[in-house]
Amino acid sequence: MKCKGCGAEIQHEDETLPGYIPKEVFERRSLAGEEILCQRCFRARHYGKLMPVRLEDFWTQLINVIKEVDVVVWILDITDFEGSYDPKIFEVLSSVKKILVVNKIDLLPRAVTVQEIDSWVRRQVLDEPFDVILTSATKRYGLRRLKEKILEFRRVLFVGVTNVGKSSLFKEITGKDVSVTPFPGTTLGLIRAKLFNTILFDSPGITTKHRLIDFLSPESQKKLTHADHLSRFTFKPDRNSVIFLGGVCRLDIDFKSELRPIFQIFANEAVKFHQTSKVKADTLWKRQYGKLLVPPFDPQELPIESLSFQEKRFELDASEELAIAGLGWLSVRRGPFETCLKTIDGIYVRKREALI
Ligand code: GDP
DSSP: OBOTTTOOBOBSSOTTSTTBOOHHHHHHHHHTTOOOOOHHHHHHHHHSOOOOOOOTTHHHHHHHHHHTSSEEEEEEEGGGHHHHSOHHHHHHTTTSOEEEEEEOGGGSOTTSOHHHHHHHHHHHTTTOOOEEEEOBTTTTBSHHHHHHHHTTOSEEEEEOBTTSSHHHHHHHHHOSOOEEEOOTTOOOOEEEEEETTEEEEEOOOBOOSSSGGGGSOHHHHHHHHOOSSEEEEEEOOOTTEEEEETTTEEEEEEOOSSSOOEEEEEEETTOOEEEEEHHHHHHHHHHHBTTTBOOSSOTTTSOGGGOOEEEEEEEEOTTEEEEETTTEEEEEEEOOEEEEEEEETTOOEEEEEOOO
16 A cells, blocks of 8 residues: 555555655554544645655655746755755755755844845855845745746745754744655655645755764754754963863864964854863863763763764954854854864865855
8 A cells, every 4th residue: 555645555554765655653543434644644735834854765856846846945044054065965856956955044234235245145155046035934034036936937846954953944834734755756745735837836845964963862953953043152262272162173273473363153043052162172172071061862862972073174364154054054254273173073164255
């Protein structure tokens, strides 16, 4: 038997694979003569959001869907540009028409204008002929422009990594009247909605392996991606300073000039910052992980002994930033200085032109 939503073969063994439905639920629904949807499609229909699914051939399936639509709306998160501008998605979308939607702009400080954000984004995606639309799903900013753009096409697909606000935007644009639908030749399962003569599909959020949040449970991810505003702290370190970000990222500061550097760190409000000295840092990290150095998650979920770390030196100057995917970014007010950044192995870190 196949799921009426995504078309996957119904199975009761593995929750992370397509077509899963607990046996007792399946039997109850069958007896009652109800439509059989797998757990994922059932949740999608009732909560309007597709859970990510483990598919060996995910990308092949996504490429098949992409071939059948007129435009792809690729959603990014402005507070995690490095984490959401995923190179694999970029490659898959390289030859298709796309609209780049940059969401959560309400979280940036008000001093940064929409024009500044727009030009910054365009410079990051250099030479790419994207339409760029800035949005805030929660503040309903930019939605009219996005809707107008979408209505120029017949079939539209939303894609993006998890937690960028893709399903929030999809719901805001389409309203509540959505269904889950099989897509020929795939078991992806898509949420489908109609807007005048346009059909919109929402695809499952793509999971990545290079953001700090990828190391966390879905509950902790929620904590770290849900925010009404970001935390912003200003630091004026001395030559002896070490700064911890949430206990999973350590910054050792070095500089030669007379003047002390000044920088700000932006991160979700669940991330705690702590400044200490180089002599105390090692012991502090060991003793206080999960206590004073509150990581933005339950330390039992990510025991420090289970982690391997990467270390990299960066030279930074005014008008530059250091972005740590899935965690936050450091924005230099006065430089130059050097920092040795230590964080979980695999997390993408990039020095970039300042956004703020
Ligand atoms: P998806 O995994 O990409 O579908 O992301 P969701 O739509 O589930 O959103 C992830 C989190 O980001 C949720 O806590 C949302 O409330 C929050 N979120 C989504 N859009 C925005 C936005 O424009 N601004 C802010 N501040 N939060 C947002």
